[in-house]
Amino acid sequence: MTVETGAEPSAADRAARFLDLENAPFTLPGSRILVQRADGGVTVRLAEYERRLDECVVVRTLRVFGADGRLAELRDVRPERLEFSGGVTLTFDGPEAISVGGAGRFTVELAVPGALDSSAAAFGTWSPGLPSAATAVWNADGVEDVQVTEAGSDTVVRLTVAGAAGQVRIGLGEPVDTGMLTHSAALAATDDIWAEWFARCPGVRPDLADLTAFCWWVLGANIVTLPGRGNARAVxxxxxxxxxxxxxxxxxxxxxxxxxxxxxxxxxxxxxxxxxxxxxxxxxxxxxxxxxxxxxxxxxxxxxxxxxxxxxxxxxxxxxxxxxxxxxxxxxxxxxxxxxxxxxxxxxxxxxxxxxxxxxxxxxxxxxxxxxxxxxxxxxxxxxxxxxxxxxxxxxxxxxxxxxxxxxxxxxxxxxxxxxxxxxxxxxxxxxxxxxxxxxxxxxxxxxxxxxxxxxxxxxxxxxxxxxxxxxxxxxxxxxxxxxxxxxxxxxxxxxxxxxxxxxxxxxxxxxxxxxxxxxxxxxxxxxxxxxxxxxxxxxxxxxxxxxxxxxxxxxxxxxxxxxxxxxxxxxxxxxxxxxxxxxxxxxx
Missing domain, CATH: 1.50.10.10 (Glycosyltransferase)
Structure with missing residues (x-):
């Protein structure tokens, strides 16, 4: 979705100019997951009826560290992915999970609320206790090291992964034992969802095009499914x-x-x-x-x-x-x-x-x-x-x-x-x-x-x-x-x-x-x-x-x-x- 020099910007490129992870969170049509900036990284929350976001924390902070151990900076925000320094990206893996991956060695640090069950090296579970997520889980491929410590009422997990297939997946519900998408496949699928949405963005005058594309993103970003209503789509x-x-x-x-x-x-x-x-x-x-x-x-x-x-x-x-x-x-x-x-x-x-x-x-x-x-x-x-x-x-x-x-x-x-x-x-x-x-x-x-x-x-x-x-x-x-x-x-x-x-x-x-x-x-x-x-x-x-x-x-x-x-x-x-x-x-x- 990169724009060639001299080409007319796509609707996704126009919308990306407004995505700041503060006024506009990183999310996916149909998902309750919201990703926003927090303390050198991002925080992951859920959108719930009649609950403040501060009551809906799934991951209090998610930070990425490069192969040299330094904190990776968040460099770019687009509808389909977040990019950290060192080539690490964060994207959606369907509406109920996010995936962090990259080509080399990197570490993902998760601070999650409450206690963590880390009985297996490839996954760990915790309990946000929310209507849309009684249980949350991390899964990882290419794991080199797992460290778990307590930090007040939170648990901090440091997951070091490596290799082309290295990734950390944070999802709602139970652990994924098989069939987990590769990070590149998750990126492609998320890109396709947003590309399909932006393809419907109406054409307007050139001076209105950027903000119209962002407003169209807002409408897509605000789609949730209502399980109690047959998974109807509500904007x-x-x-x-x-x-x-x-x-x-x-x-x-x-x-x-x-x-x-x-x-x-x-x-x-x-x-x-x-x-x-x-x-x-x-x-x-x-x-x-x-x-x-x-x-x-x-x-x-x-x-x-x-x-x-x-x-x-x-x-x-x-x-x-x-x-x-x-x-x-x-x-x-x-x-x-x-x-x-x-x-x-x-x-x-x-x-x-x-x-x-x-x-x-x-x-x-x-x-x-x-x-x-x-x-x-x-x-x-x-x-x-x-x-x-x-x-x-x-x-x-x-x-x-x-x-x-x-x-x-x-x-x-x-x-x-x-x-x-x-x-x-x-x-x-x-x-x-x-x-x-x-x-x-x-x-x-x-x-x-x-x-x-x-x-x-x-x-x-x-x-x-x-x-x-x-x-x-x-x-x-x-x-x-x-x-x-x-x-x-x-x-x-x-x-x-x-x-x-x-x-x-x-x-x-x-x-x-x-x-x-x-x-x-x-x-x-x-x-x-x-x-x-x-x-x-x-x-x-x-x-x-x-x-x-x-x-x-x-x-x-x-x-x-x-x-x-x-x-x-x-x-x-x-x-x-x-x-x-x-x-x-x-x-x-």
Missing amino acids: VPSKIGYVGLWQWDAYFIAAGLRHGDPNLAREQLSLAFGFPTADGQLPDVVHDEGVLASSDDLPPGDRENLRRAGSAIADPTAAIPLTKPPLAAWALRSLEGLIDDPAWFDDAWATVARSQEWWFAHSDLDGDGMPEYGHPYSSGLDDSPVFDGDLPVASPDLAAYLIVQDDLLAAHARSVGDTDAADRYARRADNTLALLEEMWDDAASFFRSRGAGHPLAAETAVSLLPLLTGRLPGRIVSRMLEALDDPDRFATPWAVPTVATRDADFSAERMWRGPVWVNINALLVEGLAVSGQPVRSRRLLESTLRLVAHGGGPHEYFNPLTGEKAASATTSFGWSAALYVDLAVRASR
């Missing part, structure tokens, strides 16, 4: 901290995947749509151990914290449904024409329709015709100031999503000849639009959320998302454009902040209280376009692409004043990567 928000399929994330991730791998995009929607409750509610999260669809699905200690007392309408002692905003039809529409499976689409549209009915039947908690968020988690904007007061919250973004979803359901019903259903969806969309317009505060010049029926002071990006309907009166659209142009509101140096700067709760760094999120920008790009503002839409599209480049990659969220990654934001974030790809493709047409 998780991040192997660094978000290991599961969140409903909202799946929709945004599918928007980017569809440009190179529409079948994988469909798999994300199939998982998101695959586990509705009896009354049609779609779960917040699908994960190995089940789903998160209610506060009762949370650990006991979290349940009491997350049942928000003080609501004048919702019973704070009852189980609270947990879902995500209704963008299901929006996501499903994006795959039409890319997937030739009418039966799948029929089932998917039926699931979306049942989910839409759930919102009106079970989440209109005050019975006024306008559904509310019963819990911040269901909004996707958990920490927004609109949730600082009482629940439930009637929010203009939810109204907008429901209008768009009913409009899309009406269009689908008309396309299959169901005029009665089309008329029903259209009437409901019109009614929701009328209720949304009642939320407009003309004096304050924004759509005002309501908590437990009371107007809320917070001015946030949810007040801008009604643009998505494409059905607002011109006078309101004009006032919203003024808000986007006002430095005291949403015209920050790097827009669009999720809270207006004039709001008392604005923070440039705190999650959903001011930072820029790529998904909100992408929705506003669409909202401006359908609201008759194509030039404004294109301007925001291009500035969002520049923001991700300026910030150093597809982070979870960005400081709107500096354009840099916010301090607490996760890196290599799935929907930021996917939406960058989507916006880059659109910008290149």
